[in-house]
Amino acid sequence: xxxxxxxxxxxxxxxxxxxxxxxxxxxxxxxxxxxxxxxxxxxxxxxxxxxxxxxxxxxxxxxxxxxxxxxxxxxxxxxxxxxxxxxxxxxxxxxxxxxxxxxxxxxxxxxxxxxxxxxxxxxxxxxxxxxxxxxxxxxxxxxxxxxxxxxxxxxxxxxxxxxxxxxxxxxxxxxxxxxxxxxxxxxxxxxxxxxxxxxxxxxxxxxxxxxxxxxxxxxxxxxxxxxxxxxxxxxxxxxxxxxxxxxxxxxxxxxxxxxxxxxxxxxxxxxxxxxxxxxxxxxxxxxxxxxxxxxxxxxxxxxxxxxxxxxxxxxxxxxxxxxxxxxxxxxxxxxxxxxxxxxxxxxxxxxxxxxxxxxxxxxxxxxxxxxxxxxxxxxxxxxxxxxxxxxxxxxxxxxxxxxxxxxxxxxxxxxxxxxxxxxxxxxxxxxxxxxxxxxxxxxxxxxxxxxxxxxxxxxxxxxxxxxxxxxxxxxxxxxxxxxxxxxxxxxxxxxxxxxxxxxxxxxxxxxxxxxxxxxxxxxxxxxxxxxxxxxxxxxxxxxxxxxxxxxxxxxxxxxxxxxxxxxxxxxxxxxxxxxxxxxxxxxxxxxxxxxxxxxxxxxxxxxxxxxxxxxxxxxxxxxxxxxxxxxxxxxxxxxxxxxxxxxxxxxxxxxxxxxxxxxxxxxxxxxxxxxxxxxxxxxxxxxxxxxxxxxxxxxxxxxxxxxxxxxxxxxxxxxxxxxxxxxxxxxxxxxxxxxxxxxxxxxxxxxx
DNA sequence: TGGCTCTGCGCC
DNA sequence: AAAGGGCGCAGAGCCA
Numbered sequence: 001x002x003x004x005x006x007x008x009x010x011x012x013x014x015x016x017x018x019x020x021x022x023x024x025x026x027x028x029x030x031x032x033x034x035x036x037x038x039x040x041x042x043x044x045x046x047x048x049x050x051x052x053x054x055x056x057x058x059x060x061x062x063x064x065x066x067x068x069x070x071x072x073x074x075x076x077x078x079x080x081x082x083x084x085x086x087x088x089x090x091x092x093x094x095x096x097x098x099x100x101x102x103x104x105x106x107x108x109x110x111x112x113x114x115x116x117x118x119x120x121x122x123x124x125x126x127x128x129x130x131x132x133x134x135x136x137x138x139x140x141x142x143x144x145x146x147x148x149x150x151x152x153x154x155x156x157x158x159x160x161x162x163x164x165x166x167x168x169x170x171x172x173x174x175x176x177x178x179x180x181x182x183x184x185x186x187x188x189x190x191x192x193x194x195x196x197x198x199x200x201x202x203x204x205x206x207x208x209x210x211x212x213x214x215x216x217x218x219x220x221x222x223x224x225x226x227x228x229x230x231x232x233x234x235x236x237x238x239x240x241x242x243x244x245x246x247x248x249x250x251x252x253x254x255x256x257x258x259x260x261x262x263x264x265x266x267x268x269x270x271x272x273x274x275x276x277x278x279x280x281x282x283x284x285x286x287x288x289x290x291x292x293x294x295x296x297x298x299x300x301x302x303x304x305x306x307x308x309x310x311x312x313x314x315x316x317x318x319x320x321x322x323x324x325x326x327x328x329x330x331x332x333x334x335x336x337x338x339x340x341x342x343x344x345x346x347x348x349x350x351x352x353x354x355x356x357x358x359x360x361x362x363x364x365x366x367x368x369x370x371x372x373x374x375x376x377x378x379x380x381x382x383x384x385x386x387x388x389x390x391x392x393x394x395x396x397x398x399x400x401x402x403x404x405x406x407x408x409x410x411x412x413x414x415x416x417x418x419x420x421x422x423x424x425x426x427x428x429x430x431x432x433x434x435x436x437x438x439x440x441x442x443x444x445x446x447x448x449x450x451x452x453x454x455x456x457x458x459x460x461x462x463x464x465x466x467x468x469x470x471x472x473x474x475x476x477x478x479x480x481x482x483x484x485x486x487x488x489x490x491x492x493x494x495x496x497x498x499x500x501x502x503x504x505x506x507x508x509x510x511x512x513x514x515x516x517x518x519x520x521x522x523x524x525x526x527x528x529x530x531x532x533x534x535x536x537x538x539x540x541x542x543x544x545x546x547x548x549x550x551x552x553x554x555x556x557x558x559x560x561x562x563x564x565x566x567x568x569x570x571x572x573x574x575x576x577x578x579x580x581x582x583x584x585x586x587x588x589x590x591x592x593x594x595x596x597x598x599x600x601x602x603x604x605x606x607x608x609x610x611x612x613x614x615x616x617x618x619x620x621x622x623x624x625x626x627x628x629x630x631x632x633x634x635x636x637x638x639x640x641x642x643x644x645x646x647x648x649x650x651x652x653x654x655x656x657x658x659x660x661x662x663x664x665x666x667x668x669x670x671x672x673x674x675x676x677x678x679x680x681x682x683x684x685x686x687x688x689x690x691x692x693x694x695x696x697x698x699x700x701x702x703x704x705x706x707x708x709x710x711x712x713x714x715x716x717x718x719x720x721x722x723x724x725x726x727x728x729x730x731x732x733x734x735x736x737x738x739x740x741x742x743x744x745x746x747x748x749x750x751x752x
Numbered sequence: 753t754g755g756c757t758c759t760g761c762g763c764c
Numbered sequence: 765a766a767a768g769g770g771c772g773c774a775g776a777g778c779c780a
Contacts, residue, residue, distance in 0.1 A: 357775095357776085359760090359774095359775065359776075360775085360776060360777085361758080361759055361760075361775095361776070361777090362776075362777075363776095378759080378760085379759085379760085380759075380760050380761075381760080381761080405760080405761080406761085406762095408774090408775090409760085409761060409762065409773095409774080410762085412773090412774055412775075413761090413762070413773065413774065414762085433770095433771070433772095434770055434771065435770075436769085436770065438764090438770065438771080439771095440770085440771055440772075441763095441771075441772075442771090442772055442773085443772085443773085450773090451762085451763085451771085451772050451773065452763095453762095453763055453764075453771075453772085454761090454762040454763035454764085454771080454772070454773085455762080455763075456762060456763075457762095457763075484764095485764085554768085555768065556768090557768085557769085558768040558769045559767095559768060559769085560767095560768040560769095561766080561767060561768075563766075563767085564766095564767080564768060565768085568768080642767090643766085643767050644767065644768090644769095647767085647768060647769065648768095648769060648770085650769085651768080651769035651770075652769080652770095654769095655764095655769065655770065658764095659770095687763080687764070688763080688764045688770090688771095689764065690764090
């Protein structure tokens with residue numbers, strides 16, 4: 001059995017009991033935690049203790065070998081060799097307690113010593129700088145490779161240029177069960193070089209990138225599309241372990257036995273080192289892909305076939321962006337500036353502090369203190385609600401703070417002209433962004449634009465979506481799945497009452513809920529009547545109680561506790577609910593919310609009963625949650641012991657199922673509408689339940705087709721094994737040039 | 753000055 | 765003691 005000297009920190013010693021179940025019987029561990037002065041000391045101690053390998057979770061020790069400023073969390077999983085001894089860097093032992101997947105990582109990292117033979121043996125890292133006289137030799141190497149990994153480096157932010165690209169050619173020889181590797185870096189300094197790069201990318205050889213949507217966005221600017229971009233290590237790793245990090249350095253530490261963190265080398269000013277850094281990125285991407293091939297489980301392949309193709313419509317829509325009405329933006333900005341100036345002045349006078357900044361948590365905390373609310377922690381919306389409830393004067397102040405913060409948030413996040421490029425708002429959409437398979441969004445890779453999934457929805461005083469307009473000759477459209485997650489929850493759980501509620505077209509879902517939860521006749525909450533065309537219209541009579549049931553439904557769905565519900569509803573709303581429902585006036589607010597949640601549980605008993613139990617049992621029993629589409633999440637958390645883990649695992653199935661169906665829809669819209677009609681259709685972002693798009697004026701048919709593409713029949717087996725097929729209905733809007741002004745399709749005039 | 757963490761808050 | 769899911773970004777404040 002391998003004998004490992006494990007050097008830990010003083011802090012780590014408190015958590016050593018967590019190590020035992022992980023390493024017992026697999027390797028002999030000799031522990032040490034006395035401080036060192038020299039790296040060599042560690043080697044000697046290890047040898048004295050009869051160990052043949054070293055592991056350490058100590059950052060100071062790391063720095064002793066690799067220099068000041070080096071960070072342990074960068075080097076986790078890295079292995080170096082000194083004086084003939086291997087040294088492995090592992091995360092702080094405490095994280096076995098605080099990070100759900102850490103046990104898995106510890107097992108993985110120590111396996112580098114326990115079963116070294118199981119790990120991919122990688123060749124020595126070598127690379128060449130592009131030399132025009134070697135073009136033919138390199139074209140031979142690259143074109144005969146089994147796959148080529150590619151990675152670009154980009155210049156300073158605003159330039160939006162590529163500085164160089166690296167290629168690693170891997171040729172697998174199945175007969176001898178071996179492979180050869182060759183890496184080249186091509187600087188983007190000469191047209192000749194660019195032609196070579198373009199030729200390489202045009203080769204039919206499969207390409208692999210690490211998050212290649214970024215690289216390809218830049219390559220497309222140079223008119224260098226990649227042919228056969230088939231693999232992506234970031235997507236593959238996400239499909240394998242959606243809960244784990246997926247940066248290249250992490251993946252490398254996870255997959256390659258002996259490799260040293262190199263990501264800090266990108267900051268070099270030495271050009272040759274810079275190219276070498278690029279070469280390392282390529283080399284590690286290629287080696288990581290090989291390592292993934294060795295272990296990639298069937299479920300991950302299945303996930304990859306669902307997830308990776310979504311990258312292509314995302315790449316298209318990222319390059320399209322949305323046109324911005326600069327005047328509308330400037331008007332909105334001015335409106336906010338005026339509000340801020342006025343409110344800030346009044347607030348500062350009110351609290352008699354001319355320099356007071358309500359956005360400062362520190363200063364606002366001091367204000368809370370002065371107002372006699374020193375027991376309230378935080379200064380956000382919920383703490384403000386609490387402080388405001390204590391005194392009418394507090395409330396006036398809190399309202400002002402809230403208003404200023406809200407206006408500033410809008411102004412600073414969404415109303416700045418400098419996010420524009422080509423008068424457009426660009427964004428990026430990342431299919432590998434979340435644990436559930438939903439897309440995440442952030443600003444464009446071209447250092448501009450916005451996160452597109454959190455644009456404020458229109459309010460009475462301001463409409464940010466006024467700024468988003470269609471291209472000349474086009475209308476905007478948006479198609480939105482209706483109560484998608486509620487439907488998914490209904491069919492996944494198999495709660496018959498919930499299924500009936502979401503499927504009853506003759507009633508408004510939240511109105512129906514309000515009636516069931518609170519025992520109020522439905523027709524006192526919503527008036528529903530049939531239209532001539534067989535559709536139903538629902539006029540809300542009692543908005544308050546309907547909103548209440550919306551909150552209850554939403555909170556209860558995610559396993560919210562009564563205290564948090566008081567916070568999110570707000571004190572006033574809970575008091576109103578107490579009155580509205582005729583509950584005893586002496587009931588504390590917590591009890592009111594408890595009552596609301598109980599009503600949900602009584603109305604839909606399967607959801608919080610058998611369904612939650614099944615989610616939990618699946619995770620405990622198999623470590624997997626498998627959705628109806630086959631999408632599989634490897635789960636490292638413990639839903640029995642840790643409530644947060646239970647919450648995320650019961651939230652996963654509906655959120656994930658919805659994401660999967662929406663991703664299928666996005667792909668369908670791309671293939672069936674955009675590709676045949678590129679002149680008449682523009683693909684916009686997918687925003688969780690909805691798809692935004694533009695269609696040429698007069699092509700209403702294309703807008704209707706989006707709705708069709710999204711209404712995908714989904715077959716679901718419920719908690720009890722009963723199978724049903726259902727469709728999430730899609731509401732269509734369009735026929736306007738402004739995102740804020742889209743018209744419900746039910747009100748469209750028929751196209752001529 | 754730049755880099756980092758924390759707090760707060762926008763959306764579904 | 766208390767425990768709502770999933771994201772990303774701006775500003776404040778602190779440190780080097």
